[in-house]
Amino acid sequence: MFASLAGRSVVVTGGSRGIGRGMAVRFAEAGCRVLLAARNAAEADQTAAEITAAGGTAFGFAADIADPDGATALAAEAERRFGGIDILLANAGIFPSARLGEMTPADFDQVIATNLRGTFLSVTACLPAMRRAGRGRIIVTSSITGPVTGYPGWAHYGASKAGQLGFVRTAAIELAADAITINAVMPGNIMTEGLAGIGPDYLRRMEASIPMRRLGSVADVANAALFFASDEAGWITGQTLVIDGGQILPEAAPDA
Numbered sequence: 001m002f003a004s005l006a007g008r009s010v011v012v013t014g015g016s017r018g019i020g021r022g023m024a025v026r027f028a029e030a031g032c033r034v035l036l037a038a039r040n041a042a043e044a045d046q047t048a049a050e051i052t053a054a055g056g057t058a059f060g061f062a063a064d065i066a067d068p069d070g071a072t073a074l075a076a077e078a079e080r081r082f083g084g085i086d087i088l089l090a091n092a093g094i095f096p097s098a099r100l101g102e103m104t105p106a107d108f109d110q111v112i113a114t115n116l117r118g119t120f121l122s123v124t125a126c127l128p129a130m131r132r133a134g135r136g137r138i139i140v141t142s143s144i145t146g147p148v149t150g151y152p153g154w155a156h157y158g159a160s161k162a163g164q165l166g167f168v169r170t171a172a173i174e175l176a177a178d179a180i181t182i183n184a185v186m187p188g189n190i191m192t193e194g195l196a197g198i199g200p201d202y203l204r205r206m207e208a209s210i211p212m213r214r215l216g217s218v219a220d221v222a223n224a225a226l227f228f229a230s231d232e233a234g235w236i237t238g239q240t241l242v243i244d245g246g247q248i249l250p251e252a253a254p255d256a
């Protein structure tokens with residue numbers, strides 16, 4: 001039986017949609033107080049309002065986590081509202097597609113700035129509050145794409161997601177003395193607004209390549225994050241958890 005997380009303060013980057021929204025909902029259901037951030041203020045507020053209407057505690061906040069000022073403002077807002085930060089879900093990310101030859105330096109920089117630098121910025125912005133408290137939980141949303149697999153059009157994305165894991169491993173050592181853990185979830189193909197935008201052909205092909213024969217849900221990822229955030233996971237740091245319905249396992253294409 002896991003101890004309750006009720007009352008813990010949680011910051012979710014990219015919390016307005018998709019996996020981040022699923023995490024915000026799940027942590028609010030667990031009794032946490034949630035501050036969810038996205039660039040689009042209206043969407044962040046809308047998601048927070050839906051969580052509140054369902055009986056949870058959530059607030060929206062407009063912040064660009066690729067911008068140091070955005071990350072700092074987000075952490076300051078969490079401290080103002082909650083008096084501290086117990087859990088950071090560094091989840092915001094983008095996955096535009098561009099093949100090598102057409103990918104511009106600006107395309108590459110934009111993905112790295114959001115996914116990798118944004119992870120660094122949100123972690124460092126939330127650190128002072130966690131260090132003061134002498135405890136903390138950080139869960140980074142990486143991916144199977146990059147650390148384990150590749151996909152045409154996502155060389156920059158894969159580099160950013162693999163880079164997050166390198167960041168996590170060294171951060172884990174540096175933060176251990178403050179009883180702050182940092183771990184990463186590595187989702188496979190999760191049915192989100194962002195993934196739906198890639199199109200039905202992609203979704204069909206992914207579904208066929210997953211031994212469990214379905215795309216993941218945002219709750220599948222949120223539940224793993226909830227485990228890393230638990231008191232009981234306090235001696236687990238610098239680790240990764242693949243959540244993919246078995247997609248990376250087959251040596252040959254799964255039987256039709």
Ligand SMILES: NC(=O)c1ccc[n+]([C@@H]2O[C@H](COP(=O)([O-])OP(=O)(O)OC[C@H]3O[C@@H](n4cnc5c(N)ncnc54)[C@H](OP(=O)(O)O)[C@@H]3O)[C@@H](O)[C@H]2O)c1
Pocket residue numbers: 013014015016017018019020037038039040041043063064065066091092093094095114115118141142143144186187188189190191192193194195
């Ligand atoms: N869906 C999948 O199958 C899958 C698989 C593996 C890993 N992931 C990872 O999971 C994370 C979420 O993906 P998703 O599918 O849920 O994407 P999504 O549905 O497109 O949602 C992305 C979220 O991130 C926010 N965001 C994007 N750029 C931001 C920025 N610069 N500052 C603040 N917020 C920002 C978006 O809001 P705004 O646009 O308003 O800023 C939105 O809330 C990403 O890190 C992605 O790499 C997803």
